[in-house]
Amino acid sequence: MSPVQSEIREFTDKEYKYGFVTDLEMDTAPRGLSEDVVRLISAKKNEPEWLLAWRLKAYRHWLTMLEPHWQNVKHPPIDYQDIIYYAAPKPKKNLKNLDEVDPEMRAMFNKLGISLAEQERLSGVAVDAVVDSVSVATTFKDKLSKVGVIFCSFSEAVKNHSELVKKYLGSVVPYTDNRHATLNSAVFSDGSFCFIPKGVRCPMELSTYFRINAADTGQFERTLIIAEEHATVSYLEGCTAPVRDKNQLHAAVVELIALEGASIKYSTVQNWYPGDAKGRGGIYNFVTKRGKCAGNRSKISWTQVETGSAITWKYPSVILQGDDSVGEFYSVALTANYQQADTGTKMIHIGKNTKSTIVSKGISAGHGQNTYRGLVKIGKSASGARNHTQCDSLLLGSRCGAHTFPYMEVKNKTAQVEHEASTSKIDEEQLFYCRQRGIKAEDAVSMIVNGFCRDVFKELPMEFAVEAQKLLSVSLEGCVG
Amino acid sequence: MLEIKNLCAKIEGREILRGIDLSIQAGEVHAIMGPNGSGKSTLSQVLAGRDIYELSGSVLFNGKDLLALSPEDRAAAGVFLAFQYPIEIPGVGNLYFLRTAYNAIRKRKGLEEMDAIDFLALAKERMKLVEMDPSFMSRSVNEGFSGGEKKRNEVFQMAILEPTFAIMDETDSGLDIDALKIVANGVNALRGKGRAILLITHYQRLLDYIVPDHVHVLANGKIVRSGDKALALELEKTGYAEFEKRGERPLRSV
Numbered sequence: 001m002s003p004v005q006s007e008i009r010e011f012t013d014k015e016y017k018y019g020f021v022t023d024l025e026m027d028t029a030p031r032g033l034s035e036d037v038v039r040l041i042s043a044k045k046n047e048p049e050w051l052l053a054w055r056l057k058a059y060r061h062w063l064t065m066l067e068p069h070w071q072n073v074k075h076p077p078i079d080y081q082d083i084i085y086y087a088a089p090k091p092k093k094n095l096k097n098l099d100e101v102d103p104e105m106r107a108m109f110n111k112l113g114i115s116l117a118e119q120e121r122l123s124g125v126a127v128d129a130v131v132d133s134v135s136v137a138t139t140f141k142d143k144l145s146k147v148g149v150i151f152c153s154f155s156e157a158v159k160n161h162s163e164l165v166k167k168y169l170g171s172v173v174p175y176t177d178n179r180h181a182t183l184n185s186a187v188f189s190d191g192s193f194c195f196i197p198k199g200v201r202c203p204m205e206l207s208t209y210f211r212i213n214a215a216d217t218g219q220f221e222r223t224l225i226i227a228e229e230h231a232t233v234s235y236l237e238g239c240t241a242p243v244r245d246k247n248q249l250h251a252a253v254v255e256l257i258a259l260e261g262a263s264i265k266y267s268t269v270q271n272w273y274p275g276d277a278k279g280r281g282g283i284y285n286f287v288t289k290r291g292k293c294a295g296n297r298s299k300i301s302w303t304q305v306e307t308g309s310a311i312t313w314k315y316p317s318v319i320l321q322g323d324d325s326v327g328e329f330y331s332v333a334l335t336a337n338y339q340q341a342d343t344g345t346k347m348i349h350i351g352k353n354t355k356s357t358i359v360s361k362g363i364s365a366g367h368g369q370n371t372y373r374g375l376v377k378i379g380k381s382a383s384g385a386r387n388h389t390q391c392d393s394l395l396l397g398s399r400c401g402a403h404t405f406p407y408m409e410v411k412n413k414t415a416q417v418e419h420e421a422s423t424s425k426i427d428e429e430q431l432f433y434c435r436q437r438g439i440k441a442e443d444a445v446s447m448i449v450n451g452f453c454r455d456v457f458k459e460l461p462m463e464f465a466v467e468a469q470k471l472l473s474v475s476l477e478g479c480v481g
Numbered sequence: 482m483l484e485i486k487n488l489c490a491k492i493e494g495r496e497i498l499r500g501i502d503l504s505i506q507a508g509e510v511h512a513i514m515g516p517n518g519s520g521k522s523t524l525s526q527v528l529a530g531r532d533i534y535e536l537s538g539s540v541l542f543n544g545k546d547l548l549a550l551s552p553e554d555r556a557a558a559g560v561f562l563a564f565q566y567p568i569e570i571p572g573v574g575n576l577y578f579l580r581t582a583y584n585a586i587r588k589r590k591g592l593e594e595m596d597a598i599d600f601l602a603l604a605k606e607r608m609k610l611v612e613m614d615p616s617f618m619s620r621s622v623n624e625g626f627s628g629g630e631k632k633r634n635e636v637f638q639m640a641i642l643e644p645t646f647a648i649m650d651e652t653d654s655g656l657d658i659d660a661l662k663i664v665a666n667g668v669n670a671l672r673g674k675g676r677a678i679l680l681i682t683h684y685q686r687l688l689d690y691i692v693p694d695h696v697h698v699l700a701n702g703k704i705v706r707s708g709d710k711a712l713a714l715e716l717e718k719t720g721y722a723e724f725e726k727r728g729e730r731p732l733r734s735v
Binding site: 433435437438439441443447448450454 | 529530531533551552553555556557561562564567570578579581582586589621638642
């Protein structure tokens with residue numbers, strides 16, 4: 001290593017040390033889950049007493065819960081005693097240059113059009129790339145703090161904004177919510193915290209991508225976003241680059257709170273390891289995401305593009321509590337090879353004249369199984385509530401499946417609820433038409449699929465949308481024929 | 482340019498084309514007429530590369546074995562099919578679709594791709610040929626288009642892609658007289674040196690506007706008579722009945 005490089009590395013290591021693991025040695029908890037492990041996690045993080053108490057309540061409740069079994073996915077039982085629940089994040093293995101990166105991964109980087117510097121950063125290669133992102137992150141933080149926006153890791157928030165965390169943690173997804181969320185509440189490792197004060201329009205899109213030290217938040221991530229009265233924020237989660245992770249089970253929780261007149265837009269692109277072409281390996285992504293439109297005229301919008309993971313189990317939902325509040329869910333879920341997805345949303349209408357929109361596009365290829373599961377619930381108090389659901393499935397080939405389970409519970413006569421659904425196949429004639437015009441079959445398929453997803457892509461922030469389109473094309477490679 | 486010899490096509494064991502011989506030179510316009518189920522559309526699909534047929538015989542296109550090429554390679558070689566029933570592709574913008582096709586073909590020819598701005602200029606100019614409203618460009622491919630709009634869109638695509646050999650499969654069907662004139666004017670403007678056109682039609686009406694050099698009658702999978710424009714007029718009087726008798730058995734429409 002050259003002197004300059006070693007200096008840089010020293011610098012980055014230092015930065016790293018001063019993160020949330022400051023005074024702890026690198027180590028791991030013993031395998032398995034117990035009250036001691038929960039206490040250990042909390043102690044390692046120097047957490048206040050109330051948070052430990054909350055974790056313990058969650059843990060004890062978890063012991064009483066049964067594994068959910070209603071979802072339309074199949075996997076062997078999860079051995080919760082075979083998981084390590086705490087590992088101090090380690091710096092990624094440093095590679096000398098990109099030649100050491102898995103060629104398959106590099107090929108995908110190239111197809112996605114990710115710049116060399118970015119490729120290096122993502123695969124943990126060159127040190128200067130890391131420095132680069134540190135400086136970007138710093139300028140970024142300055143700009144945010146000027147307007148009073150707090151954007152930091154969850155651990156930092158617990159340390160520095162304890163009262164805010166205490167007030168809102170578990171207020172949307174209680175620790176008793178479901179077995180995966182309860183597990184997360186007991187053992188969550190880290191995540192993001194974001195607070196937009198009253199009347200502030202967040203000056204930039206917030207992205208986990210810029211948050212340093214976010215790379216290794218582990219399998220139990222926790223995100224909390226609060227938008228005060230009339231605040232606005234757009235949050236981007238994930239990136240289109242492939243993510244490999246040795247942890248098989250991921251159980252994250254995301255909570256959003258929008259006060260009066262506030263608006264939160266949450267966009268996700270998920271491209272975790274889906275397992276190999278035969279369905280071996282791959283991540284189980286069991287996520288609980290929910291937002292609460294607590295104030296009148298508030299708005300929460302979820303947009304997701306899910307192409308990765310062996311199993312996706314996720315229902316980003318909105319509780320429409322404030323009058324005239326708006327909930328939206330736009331989703332593209334793609335399952336290829338042996339991937340399974342059971343995903344959808346819940347729109348819970350409580351306030352008057354609340355409005356929700358659901359647009360779900362499921363694409364199945366290979367042996368993929370894609371399920372839309374959605375609940376629209378109109379409470380007694382929700383006079384004038386409206387919902388429109390559009391749920392489309394596209395099948396590629398004859399071995400895949402698409403399933404739709406819409407649930408509706410309407411308890412107010414003035415409500416209007418609409419559901420539209422369609423299932424289509426990319427037919428030979430469509431392909432032939434494109435090919436006759438000179439477009440290769442593979443390009444034609446990705447064009448048709450992207451067209452199918454247009455209603456969702458147009459909800460994504462611009463650059464994200466472009467990346468998502470490319471991602472979809474790459475994910476579909478080899479699915480034709 | 483195009484040399485078809487003893488071309489036979491079967492689908493699910495059923496014979497549809499039963500030995501077609503046809504030779505088309507550059508610059509010529511040929512019309513193929515015939516009753517329903519005579520194999521007209523099958524012929525156009527086979528030439529464009531639809532791979533659901535069992536084939537025998539040979540087709541040489543500028544000396545190349547056309548049947549050995551994929552549909553996209555045929556397109557790159559200059560073969561264009563105006564579809565009888567143009568396909569809808571929801572969510573894909575018409576202009577975007579065409580630019581992708583145009584650039585795919587350019588790329589195969591080793592030419593540089595054209596950028597969006599230059600392409601828009603090209604599209605605007607060619608659009609005039611079929612009197613298309615520019616708003617069609619931003620709409621999804623054929624989605625929600627009327628029958629006439631779809632056919633105009635096919636001719637517009639042809640004007641952009643500039644094929645050397647265009648097959649027009651019943652482009653006149655479903656058109657009112659005004660739309661027919663517009664489509665015919667578009668085709669006539671594209672007619673000319675180097676470009677051969679194969680018109681497939683049911684009615685002689687189209688041939689009043691696009692005057693062919695040769696007319697062939699297809700019945701029961703064979704060309705039973707060839708002639709010039711006069712043959713089309715004669716057919717209009719006598720109908721196809723006489724030709725159908727020559728076939729061994731009637732065929733269902735495909």
